[in-house]
Amino acid sequence: MNNLKSTFVKFIVALALVLTGASATQTIATNVAGQNNTVQAAMSKSEKAAKRWIAMRESGGSYYARNGVCYGRYQLNIAYLHGNYSPANQERTADRYVYGRYGSWVNAKRFWLAHHWY
Structure with a gap:
């Protein structure tokens, strides 16, 4: 049972990392693609x-x-x-x-x- 819990927790953590990484990549790609206002506002x-x-x-x-x-x-x-x-x-x-x-x-x-x- 502990092995199943451990595997499940690892799966959830891995899934969260993948989803977080995809979101960050999308944000960076959007900013690089031409959202100059984002860069200017953050300056x-x-x-x-x-x-x-x-x-x-x-x-x-x-x-x-x-x-x-x-x-x-x-x-x-x-x-x-x-x-x-x-x-x-x-x-x-x-x-x-x-x-x-x-x-x-x-x-x-x-x-x-x-x-x-x-």
Whole structure:
């Protein structure tokens, strides 16, 4: 009987982990797929300030600035934008790039200060 209880408890725990993991994966996929408002709302004041600082250094804050193969407010490589140069896509793509490469806008700013690019 104890063996049956133990197996049942393990099954329930495993099921809960699978369901929790699926929910977390769905949330992450939804956010990455373009819910930029979620990222923006979760940003601290220092993150927003660092993002704004980089935008000013890269393009003077313009979504239409161009420098060779770099375009927009964050001077992203045009290949990253996949033909969609809209401000919303620039914001999403810049967030995805920065969080993927540096982990935060604050870290990206630190890198920029050391290297004059990010």
